[in-house]
Amino acid sequence: MIANNRIIKRNLGKLVTGLLLTASCLSQAASLDDKLQKLAQDPAALADGKQTFETVCAACHAKDLSGGAGFNLKDEEWVHGDKPSQIYQNVVDGFMDKGMPGFGAIYKAPKLENVVAYVLSKRQGLANLSYKIYPVETQQSQKHYQLPSDINPSKSGPLANNLIDFNLPEINNYVIEFEGDLYAPTDQATKLHAMTSFKHRTELFIDGKMVEPEIDHWQKRIWPLKKGKQHIVMRYYRINQAKNLNSRINIFVLDNRMKEKLFAISVQGKQFLKNATIPIKAEQTARIVRKKVVDLPTFSISVGLPQQVNYAFNTRSCSIVGMWTGDFINVGPNVEGRARDGSLILGEWAFKHPQEVAAIEEMSCHFEQYRLSKSEPEFIYHYGDNKIKLTAQGQSSHQLILNYQLLSGDISSMRHWQLPQGDDIDVDVAGGRIEQQQLVLEKSTRQWQITITKKGKE
Template identity: 30%
Template sequence: MKKQSFFIIVIALAIGLHGGESITRGKALYDTVCFACHGKKLEGAAGPNLKDFEWLHGASREQIISSIKKGFPEKGMVAFGALYNEQQIADLANYVLSRQEGVRSMEYKIYHNVTMDSGIDWKGKRADKQGQSLPPTISLTLPEVDQFAMKFEGELLIPKDLVGNYQVRGVIRQKRGFELFVDGKKVDLSLMKGGRFQGAVELTAGNHHLEVFYIKDFRDGTLLLDLYGKTHIPLAAQSYQKSKTSSLIVKANDSYLISRKRIAELPAGAIVVNHKDQISYAIDPKTASINAIWQGKSLDIGPNIYARGQQTAKLLGEHLFPYKKDLKLLINGQVPQLRFKGYEKAAKPR
């Protein structure tokens, strides 16, 4: 009897996230201190995204605490260990960890000489190749042979504020069946033209175990696989790359907007002010100088919104004076000496 090919995702409920008063305190501190550089939702801006799988300096609790304490002055992040106590920094780390979302630690196994007709004994057959999928997404282009099967296994993280019903949408260029299971329950999927499919799944807060099984039945290795709900979670490598090409435009409008971005050709940590008459300017707080003035649309910060804040934002609109010709701020005819004292919220610009 021939074994049917399948493409299976199993998501099993696992453990919960950090909880308690520490996260509440950490959120309050983050909303006061960190949001200007890392975004209100930890999505990244001048500083890195703090809720995805890409971590420049380590993602463990100890590594996050160390990064907060020591800072990265060369990138515009001060050493907060001199400004806040051990408990406050621990609260910040706990809050950041509680907001993690998406796929983590994706491992893959490749099985050679497997066809749709031969099928595969997933438990009994030994993998010909295995390793970590970086980034932790599902890619069908890894094998170097024409006939193969693949298994992916990782973790899917859902924070408390993102629980709910999610649509599963995807494209795979083969017509034979695939199945989706969540916590052991089969999800009904609607198949459409062009290899598209969709379904629905309810995700609770915590860590979910993710497994994907695939047997090749088409020469094209295209796979798009995404979750859409209170957030967008790309599961496939091609879905992830597609999300990174998006742009996010920050427009100057009738209200003031102050943000801290990493901008090409301007100093790290430049503060951008969008004026209500659609004039924008960038200030270097270290030298008390204005580095750029422009009119029209303000910034294109994408794809930083999905990445780590390492790609620079772009100034948009008409520039009113050349780059690298700073306008010095003078007080009583002297350039002031500025010292960082921390952040605080204000109801309106002062």
């Protein structure tokens, strides 16, 4: 119902703006569109926009723009118009009756342009999406079939939800074509991933040019994407194929390392991601998870503490390879992706690999065991000839205390420790002193403590 409502609202919005725009307004809007698109490439404008967004808009739209009281501002769904000039006008006017103040009365135009530019730079998903279905009758193999240039689609139209949908064709032999603008992240390289059977020929055109897949095998088609906005055509052939061949096709945009599904651009893919949310929270007691986590090296064990602070211990390097605040972990992608995808942290990083808490002297690491003792996880390991016990306590949602104890061995072989660094973390130690951002342990100590605090939260 809500979705329907939104679509009706969206179309009404288009109609109204369409009627109101006179020729002169139109050219003004077009030049504002241009200006805002340019600002969306300008690092100084984006830095300013980000700051305004995080202090003013994030309360309702979330820091990552994923929405809260206010709508999601980076996905494919735009209720009040997705043109840069429309977004700008919406921010100026606000939606008083729905709970968003008009910011035109509060900030000057340049500030608001920068914040809109920032929103545009975060945009992801499809826009102006349409489809065409061509019925095909041929004895030719699907692989060699050429779509005649004069063939007319039997069905076509816009896709109001801007999601690729493979439930549209009602015939067995067809080519379906999706065409629209794809917005990919501007700040990282990404790839398009179609989970389709290799028996179904799938082609991708970006800005008019056919792109060869980087990977093309069973259940996996992967193409490199450009950064930011690009025009795409996806053509999918289903000709003379067995009826029962799976046509549930999930299409995603992945990070460049193919570890994380950033967002879905098909109806089926979106459903897939929704089902792939299995949060594990450490509400009453500590939780331990051995699943692979995006951004952490393999063989890391993640621990969530009820104080809403979390960390990960790596059993190959015997080091602390990450700490994050907030809720623990979403293992959903890992389960649904048959363990190919990493789990995602739910909170915010304080630090992560390659930042580490680790002895600098290089020795062999032999991990013995972990156990929950008095609801506090305990890691026992050998580092060279030293046997160490590590426990950790959450002091608050932004502070973690690591307690090290030398059970046997000689501390002089591992007196220097690497500590995480950063503008937003503080490190304190007991049992040693900090010298040039390293921990130097006291000569005779058998116990030491490292306290890491993520700043900016009281």
